[in-house]
Amino acid sequence: MTRLHHSPVPDGLAPGNGYSHVVWGTGRFVAVSGQIALDADGALVGEGDAEAQARQVFANLGRCLAEAGATFADVMKMTFFVTDIAILPAIRIARDEVLDMARPPACSAVQVAALARPDLLLEIEAFALIGE
Template structure:
């Protein structure tokens, strides 16, 4: 990356405020690295879905879409995602909703892992990398 292309923080009120010392995304040259999103409502900061993994997944993807949009990107530019699940038995339900956002064209490369726990008791978290060039 040229010295003139310093990393740039991307933050938008259309996605939840980070719960720690990080940005919603960082643009580095032609790449956008989006932090993991959990199902927080951007306005209230409250968890969405009450444990319903489908409702949580829809909110997570809305949040990711808002961050991508704030950087001038779209889901079509996402090249890599990581899906974190509190319970791998939720894979099929999450995958069906995920396909609504990433199923057309070239789907991103992806990893999906079960984790011991997610922030605020979320059942799903998704991060992504997008190519802006």
């Protein structure tokens, strides 16, 4: 059985804003490639709208996790790649709808010069642990 442990504030570190500094556990590792705001037909969802794109990205992440038998509760680490760090509040709105923020995963946010397409504002990858 998987058991994730969250350590939001290890000794000597400042509290994180919406993430755990350390998450560990046992189980089967699941890696989800960076997901972008494309629907099942490959059409962009939310052109120019960070929150709409984030909702689509999290929906896509959820589909990938389900394929592996996982849920957002099993996610231990996420990485946000954004073209403008100023869109993080919009991403957090969508994130908070799918994650248990009482036990958030470890997270990193990285501003990048560009993503695979110029109309994409963000990409998110995830790592999860599920039962054997």
